[in-house]
Amino acid sequence: MSNMEITNEQEMTDYYLPTAGDYFSLLKPRVMSLVIFTAFIGLLVAPGEIHPVIGFTAILCIAVAAGASGCLNMWYEADVDAKMKRTASRPIPAGKIDATSALHFGVALAVGSVLIMGLMVNVMSAVLLTVTILFYVVVYTMWLKRRTAQNIVIGGASGAFPPMVAWAAVTGDVSIESITLFAIIFMWTPPHFWALSLFACKDYENAGIPMLPVVSGEKATKTQIMLYTLAMVPVSILPWYFGFAGVFYGATAALLGGMFIWLSFALYTDKVSVDENAAKAKKVFFFSVFYLFALFAVLGIENLIGRVL
Incomplete structure (x- = not known):
């Protein structure tokens, strides 16, 4: 193989390497933005005081957990996404990221967000954050979405947890x-x-x-x-x-x-x-x-x- 052919092959391989933008797309940033906002308001209106660094950490953990949930949702639903015009351009069905890499990325973000929340904020907020992730990925994505028309009624609870998680980050409890x-x-x-x-x-x-x-x-x-x-x-x-x-x-x-x-x-x-x-x-x-x-x-x-x- 000539040097020219090797160079062209290498360029094609590099072209298909996932970018940071591809991985960011796995986090469903538009959905994440509303989650972050409602969580921030929950943190703001909760009674009591929280150190700004701890508060920022709590919101960051909620954002990362939301992104992890979106990533794992895309991993599990890659076959469905490929059949829908609205989702066919997502990174996995578009061939930009392989499913295994997306799975590892999502699990790492989910575990990391919960651990940091528990270690730096408090246990209650970490428990609620865990429930949020599991509800979206397991209850909604894996169990309900392909089985019942009431999928969004029950599974929608996952999107309702973030302000409660943020509230618990300040108060340490649920009220x-x-x-x-x-x-x-x-x-x-x-x-x-x-x-x-x-x-x-x-x-x-x-x-x-x-x-x-x-x-x-x-x-x-x-x-x-x-x-x-x-x-x-x-x-x-x-x-x-x-x-x-x-x-x-x-x-x-x-x-x-x-x-x-x-x-x-x-x-x-x-x-x-x-x-x-x-x-x-x-x-x-x-x-x-x-x-x-x-x-x-x-x-x-x-x-x-x-x-x-």
Whole structure:
């Protein structure tokens, strides 16, 4: 083999080497950003004091654990991701990273995040962080997602744990307030993901994932979105009711909740198939992201103002 051929072969090998960006993509950074934000607000509003370095460590551990969960989810679902337009470009189905490397990377991050949380923060937050990872990877990804249309209802608890973990990082325990923050995200998750599944229904159907629109159809999914939204709004006002949020938060939760209900009702009463017009389903989905961000942002801002005054 000539030197030129060796050089060309080496260049092709280097071209296919995974980059830092490929590994970062395994962490589902967009999902991670909302997890970090809700966890930070949980840390902020928790009673008591925490050293800034310990607080930063707690948030970092939660972020790494969330990324590890996303990585292990991609490892387990690589076959499904390859069948869906929305996920086919992810690192494993795209051939950028092999599944074994992704598995090792995810396990290392998961174990490391829990160990550091336990050693540098406290045991309770480490236990809750472990539960969060196991719930997402084992309960949701491996057990529920391919078996039942209620996968997101039960499995969605994994996304609701981060503010509770952060609260425990400050207080060392679980309280009605941290459970309330958990409940808000838990009730928010089904309408959020079912709105997504409405306009991504064909993808889920092709991949054999029994999301609610695939199993029960559009009408049943729209009904469930409406019902969960109606149940979610009173839950979102509980921080004001329990006294760890003020009137401004309560009013904001009521206003945003009313808007969420209105959009869900518009989707529910829409006679046009989502296949023909996905606009209203997308409005519910994108508003739901803004809704959760705004709700926790107001909670955090109000808390900061209260401390200053």
